[in-house]
Each structure stands twice: as structure tokens, then as C-alpha cells.
Amino acid sequence: MKENKKNYKIIIQYTESGPNSKKYKIEYSVYGYNRSEAIEEAEKAFNNYSQNNSASWVRIVDPSAIRCWRVFPNDPNTPQFIDELINKLPGKTLEETLNLLKRLGELEDSTASSKIISLTKSDNTDIVVNAINALGNIGDPTVFFAVKNSYLQKKDPKIKLAIVNNLLKLALPDDNITNFYLSAIKDNDTREAVFNISDTRLIPVWLPEISNEKEFDKVKKSALKLGNKALEALETFNSNHPKVISYASQLVKLLEQTNIETKSDD
Numbered sequence: 001m002k003e004n005k006k007n008y009k010i011i012i013q014y015t016e017s018g019p020n021s022k023k024y025k026i027e028y029s030v031y032g033y034n035r036s037e038a039i040e041e042a043e044k045a046f047n048n049y050s051q052n053n054s055a056s057w058v059r060i061v062d063p064s065a066i067r068c069w070r071v072f073p074n075d076p077n078t079p080q081f082i083d084e085l086i087n088k089l090p091g092k093t094l095e096e097t098l099n100l101l102k103r104l105g106e107l108e109d110s111t112a113s114s115k116i117i118s119l120t121k122s123d124n125t126d127i128v129v130n131a132i133n134a135l136g137n138i139g140d141p142t143v144f145f146a147v148k149n150s151y152l153q154k155k156d157p158k159i160k161l162a163i164v165n166n167l168l169k170l171a172l173p174d175d176n177i178t179n180f181y182l183s184a185i186k187d188n189d190t191r192e193a194v195f196n197i198s199d200t201r202l203i204p205v206w207l208p209e210i211s212n213e214k215e216f217d218k219v220k221k222s223a224l225k226l227g228n229k230a231l232e233a234l235e236t237f238n239s240n241h242p243k244v245i246s247y248a249s250q251l252v253k254l255l256e257q258t259n260i261e262t263k264s265d266d
Contacts, residue, residue: 008038013065105134136166139236
């Protein structure tokens with residue numbers, strides 16, 4: 001529903017295959033759950049727009065030039081104000097830097113990514129943590145490996161925790177996150193956080209690592225948040241370990257029972 005989605009503005013730049021190589025741009029206002037979904041919707045609209053013409057030339061999108069940001073009330077209509085925020089990084093004070101990172105994270109414009117990723121090398125823990133949180137909010141997959149590699153470079157528990165909580169937001173479907181989270185779940189600084197993240201990609205990480213009922217309760221809570229997505233993932237989950245199979249079976253029964261109760265309430 002629209003009220004559960006966020007408002008984004010997307011600028012798509014393109015050229016035409018005709019005799020002139022002039023660049024054009026078209027703007028869209030789209031509602032989506034995240035920037036990736038918003039860009040996808042804008043691209044669909046652009047393709048429809050491109051196909052609705054009888055000209056012999058075609059419109060060619062420049063993917064690297066797509067600009068997308070979240071729209072808030074009273075913000076300017078052009079992205080110039082975001083560029084000004086990016087250029088202020090790092091701020092003159094710690095407080096200003098943290099406020100800029102928070103604001104840029106909220107705007108979700110990937111144009112800020114390169115400047116923010118440079119701040120993950122800071123000696124100040126608060127700056128690094130807030131930079132990683134901002135990158136997670138933006139959800140730019142191009143910084144996935146840089147953030148992932150920071151886990152090995154940083155020893156501060158707060159920084160490691162921020163990386164664990166945000167890396168999945170940066171991962172593409174084909175990115176291998178299993179080994180990273182298998183390592184993180186064995187780390188006392190981040191173990192609990194891995195169990196608390198609701199993401200179906202972590203099911204193969206959780207089940208072999210459960211060591212007590214408290215941790216299994218966390219997995220059940222995360223699975224219930226995921227609902228049918230967890231059920232679908234469990235139905236294709238394979239393991240030869242009796243303990244793991246037992247946990248998976250219990251989760252399936254729990255989710256199926258919850259579905260039955262939900263339908264009976266409708």
C-alpha cells in the first residue's frame with residue numbers, strides 16, 4: 001500500500017540513436033519500499049515511454065547516471081542540496097559530521113556513497129559506525145565488498161556490529177553472504193545480532209549454529225517476522241544433520257500453524 005512506501009524522485013538520463021547525440025533527462029516520482037524498487041519502477045515507466053513513439057531512433061539509458069533520492073516535505077526539488085551536503089563531509093565538528101551522515105542516509109542517494117565510504121577509515125568509532133549505518137540505509141551494492149572487508153580491519157565491537165547489521169542491505173542476490181555470517185555468528189561480539197536479523201538468507205547460518213533454547217527462540221522470532229518467505233526457504237533447505245533437520249521441522253510446523261490461525265481469524 002502507498003502509505004507503507006516511501007516517496008522517491010528519480011532522474012534518468014538518456015541519449016537518442018538519431019543524428020544528434022544530445023543528452024536528455026526525464027524525471028519520475030515513485031513510491032517504493034526502497035531505492036532499488038523505486039528505480040526499477042522508474043525504468044519500467046521509461047521503457048513504456050520509449051516504446052510509445054513511431055520514430056526510427058531509440059532512447060538509450062545511461063545506468064550510471066540514474067539519480068535517485070528519497071523525498072521529504074520541504075526539501076528542494078533538485079538534487080543540488082544533496083550535493084552541497086556531500087561536499088560538507090567531513091563536517092567541521094564531530095556533531096556536524098554525524099548529523100550529515102544521518103541526513104544523507106535518510107535521503108538514500110548513492111551519489112554520497114564514495115564520500116561516506118572514505119569515512120569508514122576514520123579513527124573515530126562514532127564516525128565509522130554512523131558511516132556504515134548511512135551506507136546501509138542508502139543500500140548501494142557497489143560498496144558491499146568495502147564494508148565487508150572492514151569487518152576484518154576493525155576490531156571495535158561497535159563497528160563490527162554495525163557491519164553485521166547493514167551488510168545484508170548492501171548485498172545483491174548473487175553475493176555470497178553465508179561465509180561472512182557464519183564467521184560473524186561465531187564471534188561473541190556479533191553472535192546475538194546475527195540471530196536477531198530477519199532475513200531468509202540467514203536460515204542456513206542459524207540452524208547449524210543454535211546451541212541452546214534461547215537462541216532457538218530468537219530464530220523462531222525472526223522466522224515468524226518473515227512469515228511465508230521463511231516457510232518457502234525452509235521447504236528447499238537441505239541438511240543431513242539430525243539436529244538441524246529437527247530445528248527446521250519445528251520451524252515449518254510453527255509457521256504452518258501460524259498461517260492456519262491467521263486464516264481462521266480473517
